[in-house]
Amino acid sequence: xxxxxxxxxxxxxxxxxxxxxxxxxxxxxxxxxxxxxxxxxxxxxxxxxxxxxxxxxxxxxxxxxxxxxxxxxxxxxxxxxxxxxxxxxxxxxxxxxxxxxxxxxxxxxxxxxxxxxxxxxxxxxxxxxxxxxxxxxxxxxxxxxxxxxxxxxxxxxxxxxxxxxxxxxxxxxxxxxxxxxxxxxxxxxxxxxxxxxxxxxxxxxxxxxxxxxxxxxxxxxxxxxxxxxxxxxxxxxxxxxxxxxxxxxxxxxxxxxxxxxxxxxxxxxxxxxxxxxxxxxxxxxxxxxxxxxxxxxxxxxxxxxxxxxxxxxxxxxxxxxxxxx
Numbered sequence: 001x002x003x004x005x006x007x008x009x010x011x012x013x014x015x016x017x018x019x020x021x022x023x024x025x026x027x028x029x030x031x032x033x034x035x036x037x038x039x040x041x042x043x044x045x046x047x048x049x050x051x052x053x054x055x056x057x058x059x060x061x062x063x064x065x066x067x068x069x070x071x072x073x074x075x076x077x078x079x080x081x082x083x084x085x086x087x088x089x090x091x092x093x094x095x096x097x098x099x100x101x102x103x104x105x106x107x108x109x110x111x112x113x114x115x116x117x118x119x120x121x122x123x124x125x126x127x128x129x130x131x132x133x134x135x136x137x138x139x140x141x142x143x144x145x146x147x148x149x150x151x152x153x154x155x156x157x158x159x160x161x162x163x164x165x166x167x168x169x170x171x172x173x174x175x176x177x178x179x180x181x182x183x184x185x186x187x188x189x190x191x192x193x194x195x196x197x198x199x200x201x202x203x204x205x206x207x208x209x210x211x212x213x214x215x216x217x218x219x220x221x222x223x224x225x226x227x228x229x230x231x232x233x234x235x236x237x238x239x240x241x242x243x244x245x246x247x248x249x250x251x252x253x254x255x256x257x258x259x260x261x262x263x264x265x266x267x268x269x270x271x272x273x274x275x276x277x278x279x280x281x282x283x284x285x286x287x288x289x290x291x292x293x294x295x296x297x298x299x300x301x302x303x304x305x306x307x308x309x310x311x312x313x314x315x316x317x318x319x320x321x322x323x324x325x
Contacts, residue, residue: 003027003044004085004110010075011046012039015066024085047080047115049125049137065119081114113137142185 005021008014013036020029020040029037042056046064053060068074087109114126125137162173175184 001084001086004083006040006043006047006083007079007081008040008043009079010066011043011064011078011080012036012066014039014043015069015072015075043080044082047082047113048141049115049134051134061117062119062121064117077116077118079114079116081112084111084113085109086111108140111140113141 002024003022005019007017007019009017029040031037038057042064046056050056053063056064058064065078066072066075108128110128112126112128114129115123116126117123125132125134127137127140162170165173
């Protein structure tokens with residue numbers, strides 16, 4: 001694997017889009033002091049996910065954006081893309097039928113990592129053009145034995161520090177360069193997960209012990225609840241039987257009452273029939289009485305007329321007797 005190209009735009013001293021292409025072997029960037037050679041190394045570190053501004057010679061991440069200069073206005077964002085040629089490793093793995101160690105970084109013949117930062121603080125990472133997280137970039141670079149902690153970039157001053165380092169530090173450096181760092185990190189992550197699992201297991205055991213200590217009174221409460229439920233069922237059944245008996249008694253009483261009511265209705269109909277007969281007889285008698293009253297009135301009229309005629313005849317007879325000599 002080798003560095004294929006670097007594309008820089010708006011990063012530190014590179015206001016315009018600048019693309020540097022590297023061939024396999026040794027490539028050297030020369031120039032006078034202050035021309036920005038170290039900024040290329042900073043750009044590589046920054047693109048590979050460096051989070052400390054001090055590691056790329058800055059106070060804040062906003063210092064990575066071109067601040068302006070002669071006839072140059074400040075840029076709105078900084079963007080660096082690093083392209084790594086992984087074709088040799090990819091070809092060897094394919095020829096061996098994928099027998100090498102699996103890893104996301106080994107699945108690409110070319111790895112492109114692009115990082116962008118805006119002045120408002122928004123940023124993004126893109127891996128082979130697809131938007132991703134920082135952890136995804138770190139995992140891919142770790143699988144490819146690269147990254148900000150793999151000593152793939154040794155900045156100015158680090159050479160002397162490595163030469164004068166202790167044997168243990170040099171051993172760690174060699175292990176990191178050999179790609180053992182990712183395995184150490186994975187082992188550390190596994191140990192942390194195992195420790196968290198043990199802690200969770202201890203908490204679960206504590207909860208179980210506490211639950212067991214509370215289980216006995218809860219069991220007694222459950223038994224009492226079962227007894228209460230059984231008694232309530234029995235009470236309900238007895239109440240249902242009592243209501244059924246009362247219903248049967250009331251049903252028999254209702255039947256007797258209905259029979260008495262039937263008899264009373266028959267008696268009432270008989271009485272109503274006799275009453276109708278009496279009413280008819282009374283009507284006939286009243287009609288006869290009315291007829292006799294009318295006859296009496298007529299006879300009384302004739303009697304009154306005869307009395308009046310008799311009185312007239314008596315008066316006339318007296319008058320005639322007085323005229324005789």
